[in-house]
Amino acid sequence: MAQVMFDPSLQQDVRLRLFERMVILRRFEKRVYDLFLEGFVKGTSHLSIGQEAIAAGFGEAMQASDWTFATYRGHAHTLSRGVEMAPVMAELMGRVGGLMGGKGGSMHLTSVDHGMMGSYAIVGAHLPIAVGAALSAKYRKSNQVAVCFFGDGTTNIGAFHEALNFAAVYDLPVVFVCENNLYMEYTSIHDVTAVEHPAADRAASYGLERIIVDGNDVSEMYRVAQERLQWARAGQGPSLIEAMTYRHNGHSRADPGKYRPDTEVAAWMQRDPIPAYRRRLELEGVAVALLDEIEERVAVAVDEATEVAKASPPPPADLAWRDVWSDGGWQWRS
Amino acid sequence: MAQVMFDPSLQQDVRLRLFERMVILRRFEKRVYDLFLEGFVKGTSHLSIGQEAIAAGFGEAMQASDWTFATYRGHAHTLSRGVEMAPVMAELMGRVGGLMGGKGGSMHLTSVDHGMMGSYAIVGAHLPIAVGAALSAKYRKSNQVAVCFFGDGTTNIGAFHEALNFAAVYDLPVVFVCENNLYMEYTSIHDVTAVEHPAADRAASYGLERIIVDGNDVSEMYRVAQERLQWARAGQGPSLIEAMTYRHNGHSRADPGKYRPDTEVAAWMQRDPIPAYRRRLELEGVAVALLDEIEERVAVAVDEATEVAKASPPPPADLAWRDVWSDGGWQWRS
Amino acid sequence: MAELSYREAVYRALAQEMERDERVVFLGEDVAKAGGVFKATSGLLDRFGPGRVIDTPISEQAILGALMGAAMTGLRPVAEIMYSDFFGVCWDIVANQMAKTRYMTNGQVTIPVVIRSGNGGGLRFGAQHSQSIENWAMAVPGLKVALPSTPHDLIGLFAAAVRDDDPVIFLESKSLYATKDEVADGEIVESLGRARLVRSGTDVTIVTIGAMVHRSREAADRLAQEFGIDCAVIDLRTLVPLDIGTVLASVGETSRLFTVEENPQLCGWGAEVVSIVSDEGFYTLDGPPVRITTPHIPLPAAAELEDQVIPSVDRIVEVIMKRVG
Amino acid sequence: MAELSYREAVYRALAQEMERDERVVFLGEDVAKAGGVFKATSGLLDRFGPGRVIDTPISEQAILGALMGAAMTGLRPVAEIMYSDFFGVCWDIVANQMAKTRYMTNGQVTIPVVIRSGNGGGLRFGAQHSQSIENWAMAVPGLKVALPSTPHDLIGLFAAAVRDDDPVIFLESKSLYATKDEVADGEIVESLGRARLVRSGTDVTIVTIGAMVHRSREAADRLAQEFGIDCAVIDLRTLVPLDIGTVLASVGETSRLFTVEENPQLCGWGAEVVSIVSDEGFYTLDGPPVRITTPHIPLPAAAELEDQVIPSVDRIVEVIMKRVG
Numbered sequence A, B: 001m002a003q004v005m006f007d008p009s010l011q012q013d014v015r016l017r018l019f020e021r022m023v024i025l026r027r028f029e030k031r032v033y034d035l036f037l038e039g040f041v042k043g044t045s046h047l048s049i050g051q052e053a054i055a056a057g058f059g060e061a062m063q064a065s066d067w068t069f070a071t072y073r074g075h076a077h078t079l080s081r082g083v084e085m086a087p088v089m090a091e092l093m094g095r096v097g098g099l100m101g102g103k104g105g106s107m108h109l110t111s112v113d114h115g116m117m118g119s120y121a122i123v124g125a126h127l128p129i130a131v132g133a134a135l136s137a138k139y140r141k142s143n144q145v146a147v148c149f150f151g152d153g154t155t156n157i158g159a160f161h162e163a164l165n166f167a168a169v170y171d172l173p174v175v176f177v178c179e180n181n182l183y184m185e186y187t188s189i190h191d192v193t194a195v196e197h198p199a200a201d202r203a204a205s206y207g208l209e210r211i212i213v214d215g216n217d218v219s220e221m222y223r224v225a226q227e228r229l230q231w232a233r234a235g236q237g238p239s240l241i242e243a244m245t246y247r248h249n250g251h252s253r254a255d256p257g258k259y260r261p262d263t264e265v266a267a268w269m270q271r272d273p274i275p276a277y278r279r280r281l282e283l284e285g286v287a288v289a290l291l292d293e294i295e296e297r298v299a300v301a302v303d304e305a306t307e308v309a310k311a312s313p314p315p316p317a318d319l320a321w322r323d324v325w326s327d328g329g330w331q332w333r334s
Numbered sequence C, D: 001m002a003e004l005s006y007r008e009a010v011y012r013a014l015a016q017e018m019e020r021d022e023r024v025v026f027l028g029e030d031v032a033k034a035g036g037v038f039k040a041t042s043g044l045l046d047r048f049g050p051g052r053v054i055d056t057p058i059s060e061q062a063i064l065g066a067l068m069g070a071a072m073t074g075l076r077p078v079a080e081i082m083y084s085d086f087f088g089v090c091w092d093i094v095a096n097q098m099a100k101t102r103y104m105t106n107g108q109v110t111i112p113v114v115i116r117s118g119n120g121g122g123l124r125f126g127a128q129h130s131q132s133i134e135n136w137a138m139a140v141p142g143l144k145v146a147l148p149s150t151p152h153d154l155i156g157l158f159a160a161a162v163r164d165d166d167p168v169i170f171l172e173s174k175s176l177y178a179t180k181d182e183v184a185d186g187e188i189v190e191s192l193g194r195a196r197l198v199r200s201g202t203d204v205t206i207v208t209i210g211a212m213v214h215r216s217r218e219a220a221d222r223l224a225q226e227f228g229i230d231c232a233v234i235d236l237r238t239l240v241p242l243d244i245g246t247v248l249a250s251v252g253e254t255s256r257l258f259t260v261e262e263n264p265q266l267c268g269w270g271a272e273v274v275s276i277v278s279d280e281g282f283y284t285l286d287g288p289p290v291r292i293t294t295p296h297i298p299l300p301a302a303a304e305l306e307d308q309v310i311p312s313v314d315r316i317v318e319v320i321m322k323r324v325g
């Protein structure tokens, strides 16, 4: 397949946006981490720090009508679809101004208006759900594509297998993106997987191409995203991408990530996608001031979002009883 | 891997037993079919007529302490482990003399004394269970092997994927045998599967060899069975075999099998494993009289078993309340 | 008016809704080309084409996941889970995803799906093909649950389920597929959450659903004729929404409550009904509320054993006689 | 005697049984090297080695299938399902295979497994990580169900579960992991099916289990002190076997029954208890039996909302006051 070619002027645009997206994700999540420590974020929370290039590349490549399906590790994917920071932050804090009024929490970020069709907290569940969206796109000839993000550990659960085969059988427009960060929660994926590349080495089981990409290279992610979205829109069926990456933090709030060798962590910190991309842009002649301006703009936005979120009150009690059913209520008796 | 070599004298023995096993399975199930029509067999029942070479080959190759895990299509595998005909037939008729006293029925044939560890009626469920037996064999260093039979349709369910990976990760002594009879219930496996060979084309996903065998050639089945059992016993881990075969009848009692092209059925009837093997034995110089004698002996045994089964009364009512728990009872209150 | 079997009603129900609304698609194993294992969907493929009537792999998680995803994005899909026992292999999608996603997203997502499934015993299929799983579904907030007892109700409740914006578990009694009844011509639509008074009566209220409706009515007739005990029989038709008002009203008149349930005893819908009536209708009850259920055991395969354990007309008569008499 | 947290009791329970019987092996996700997500099993790997303490892939069906197969062939394995919500992805193995195989094989097969799992809410984890699924298990014939409420009971009931020859669903209240209590030294073994009278009382019987035991006791203390209502509190400890005798005896004295349940209302264990007492204890009841449960909704994530819906000490006091007073 040919490499997608950019118009050079567009390319500059796109590149700055890719950079900005990553900076948004990073700074937002760094703030979330601080808010944990300060006790503002309750429950659990799973950060994507280090993995931003994947969400940024796809977010840039997807059309507004495309759909994202993500996991509990979904902050980055939500923001990358253009959802505002404040409601996401408020949701993590359990405030009424949250994206779901505080009812869903960190693991279930959803914004249907932005094509963010949900974050799912049971490993594997959203793969078949994304397949269903693709089925609907095909049936309605709507030209939409469903993009489904999940981790390496997810490749060993049954729903992965069922979803991949199902999508392939009906040639559905869905792009499966495995973010291989080398670990499930605390266990190395190699310890519990029969193949080296948990997703790519299984693509052939579904008649699919073996695709491995550098998940820390945002321009590569963007290129692959464009290519596979186009492939889906052309009616060629599903794709399975394995993006190699690494999370800088532990699995979730409670986890310091001590099970990982220091040398491994250090090596991957060297490959942090954001400084790497910034260096590259600078080398390619993008003005330092332009990049600095982006960083500053985002920093301000994060501060503002934090204030807005903090100012939002807790949800009123009656919200707990709302929207069990489509009539807005919870009554099971008639 | 080298072909297993037989001692020629043993070989004659083995060959006659392979033939006899197949004849037992065939004649038993033909009788079962008649008993349906006469109203003796209630509920459902799934025949393996046409697929006997697989059960026969493995039955001959397995050691007494090895374990069989089968599906609802389990009559052949049960008999091939040496279980007597009468209790199997009585079970199908719902009689107290049945292998499980009439409580399990056709789909759940089990005889722990024969290493027949059960027939499971939910597609895919027994694959992980067989894996557990293999785990126990490895833990106890007992040198036992678990053999798990299932159909082509079973390769598309999640449990298949989980079981295969799990077995491979821990190098467990389990042999997975996919009997590819080209159809799930009434749907061609090709219509719903992303690859040509639903099991073999997925072996690589679990780091396993791609093994396809002629499931209608009993000596080939026996050879492969020996080889893979030895492989497991040598601590080399699991195997996945795809045996190509065909069922002569419909999926189950209710099904005339009309969804299959006549030419396809006719071609496979030509390849009936039993006459084929008999021709081969004759060509190799086995006396016709010896083969006839086997056929007759089996015919008599089937008649006798039928009489024994018919003479067995229905189970007494109180049996329904027995053996929910290990104390023999059903009480949930204390 | 035409005589229709419960099996034929499945076809008519699907056809009625698919004719009306092209967002309705239908997925399941062997449902299209072969017309389903119960032969209830033969002809649908020819009528609506392979884009709307879809044979699937044996992948219940994928089937129901696809159902949910399609429903979230504009379709109103229906799936068949061949036997309700198989909900075991896809329970996460039903109980954790379909049931909760509207709530978790604060109402952003609507999931108008219907899952049809053959439910219950009586066909000597053994413990893994005979379960009554209505209580699995009823126990999960966010699922509606319907169990039609007649061809008419099958069509009418199915139509209501398809038109409802929430996930509906639609359980067809396998043992009723061959039963027949008169069904009116033309469109049939019922409401979810309305019980049907099958028989009025002044001495005892029998609350039941699904295949047990017929046995309860027969038992009521015998109790009236042979023992002069006049039983009201209420077919709940849906467990969620639960028309407890109709039950409370009847118990208000009869002062006695019996449930007849095909499911195993513990945590059944009967326990829920009894508990509500014992609380809200405490002062109307004249004697103990009694549940007549399959005992808390897996179902045996042999005919003689299966017949022992699923509530029979004889057992219903006997228990009510003994407890009321 | 030593003070032990509920979390530490998990380690002690597993160690006690693994020390005693080498057929006990332990499998689960992240349980070995990392010591589990709740850090309850740290140290087990070092003590018993990688052959007996096994990190698995995220494959709940394989984990529980393996558990069952190993149990059928001579081991007495224990698995961890990290959060009980995840029973959804492996429900077939639990409900259709483990629960029914002994029965279907007419007693040929014995399945001595224990499945430990973190259950219930209170940690603001949202609807897919906070469920109380005890009723899913109780509704399936063939499963035993235990919910320890104290470190002592965790050890004692776990030992009983491991030594029992039937499958046991062992639900640890996540919200209790950090709680502490005095625990005796040496081996601790309790029995399945014996309720514990946490507090005796003559006016009202409160039946409860798991995390709700503590809230019920606190409520009972307040009801006694502030309103002079003397409540007996019964911790069922196991739902199957169900020690209904202890409940009936207490209601025989108090004439009033309340259940306090963390699970959503419909088809809860409370409905079962109320139904049995309403039937067998009908003439002992002086007023309506009342269930205090989480409403029939998925659990919300926000602290203020979650606290609204799970029964609190305040709500228990208020309801009992209102209904008895």
Ligand SMILES: Cc1ncc(C[n+]2csc(CCOP(=O)(O)OP(=O)(O)O)c2C)c(N)n1
Pocket: A073, A121, A122, A123, A124, A150, A151, A152, A153, A154, A155, A179, A181, A183, A184, A185, A251, D029, D058, D060, D082, D086, D089
């Ligand atoms: C069915 C199921 N099993 C277990 C879990 C607990 N769990 C949550 S995240 C996780 C690890 C997932 O690993 P991976 O797919 O690699 O995603 P990552 O967290 O690395 O992004 C596990 C085991 C779960 N949520 N669902």
Ligand SMILES: Cc1ncc(C[n+]2csc(CCOP(=O)(O)OP(=O)(O)O)c2C)c(N)n1
Pocket: B073, B121, B122, B123, B124, B150, B151, B152, B153, B154, B155, B179, B181, B183, B184, B185, B251, C029, C058, C060, C082, C086, C089
């Ligand atoms: C989980 C589950 N889904 C569906 C069924 C219904 N069913 C029984 S057999 C069968 C076909 C199985 O096909 P295959 O694996 O090829 O085995 P075969 O019957 O051809 O031997 C189906 C769909 C089932 N028993 N379990």
Ligand SMILES: [Mg+2]
Pocket: A151, A152, A153, A179, A180, A181, A182, A183, A184, A185
């Ligand atoms: Mg990972």
Ligand SMILES: [Mg+2]
Pocket: B151, B152, B153, B179, B180, B181, B182, B183, B184, B185
């Ligand atoms: Mg097949």
